[in-house]
Amino acid sequence: MSKFSLLLTMMMATMARSASFDYGDALTKSILFFEGQRSGKLPPSQRMKWRKDSALHDGHDIHMNMVGGYYDAGDNVKFHFPMAFTTTMLAWSVIEFGDKMESDLQHALEAIRWGTDYFLKATKIPNIVVAQVGNPISDHDCWERPEDMDTSRQAYYLTQRKPGSEVSAEIAAALAASSIVFRKIDRRYSKVLLIRAKQ
Template structure:
């Protein structure tokens, strides 16, 4: 249509037909204005001087800069003993140097290098392999763009660092065959504490005086350091009390001391809620925090505040 002689159309009707199904959809548009304004203020199909279609000219649409600076994410998360030599960020230093070696069946494996998992205190092989693949494919498909922006050396350095680490994680035998793979280095939770709680409602033991069975619930809460207890192992351990005679107060202390010995947690507390025996129910509580740390203070605070509001026991 030749609308060159018009500056406004009062109404325009459009109809779209689906030839396969025979259905149609109709649209009606009112008050279409034409303008020669090239400032962007007229918008798309909007009325002249309509501010709702203005383009925000304060935003810088610079995709070249976006590509260049997005690569610094990998410089920021780079790990190893040569970070200061490779990274594009002057403030980054070497890291994960304390756990650069792992052991597998007596064989020492160099697992230095690689990248943090989004700034966390751990390195995971699978996410790194996926990320390296996506980056490598982008460089393979759009190599000219990287070259034009002067990012060839930068992207190659990042990809090489990925590849070197993933190769190191493969554990080889004497014949060069892969026998194991290191999929994680470090503890991703070292930068924050967290609780683990076990509820054990089927706990049984024997009265040390009468030999009769006692029933109760054991609650175990702790903040792990480097080691944790596996739930099935804990279940089998608690089952061993079934034929063991001990007082309720001693039971919770024995459990706590045993768990401290195998886990060395930052903090732990064990509480028992036993069913009444002879008309009396007993709820012993014990806790522990690493001496000389904030966890020792936490232990005293929780112990001193424990049972300030006694629980009703008419449900037992």
């Protein structure tokens, strides 16, 4: 068999295999992933039953309720910049493709709202933006389930004297994009998100 024939056979086998992938199932699982990353008091609609409530005292060190949001990348820190970017992208995916998401749409809306409810807490006090919860150094020194955390849960925040425009701007983008998502289904919530984004 010539090299060309061998290459052609390998390409055809690869194409045949890729044609059998279920991309709808991949989308469903990508939305489900958000539920596995949830922090806080989990809702009854939680599909990943092995996950339990966690980090129920986040923000107590700064006298703010920072319970909720999403953990980052398999650790137990809540980094608000990537969380906000993810919420922004999820919101835009619903804006652009929500009519094609079928049964996953409701789960996507819940995932967006889980993030935006948290960002409303992070921006509740004027001129303060909570940018992170959890100490990445101590957190990355151990590997444990969120439900079993015993590492520092310090909250880090931005002020006019300690600025961080990239985090603040991405949270504003997440809130603004999400306000578009909720405009037709929950007008009051949509307005709350847009007002906070402008602040």
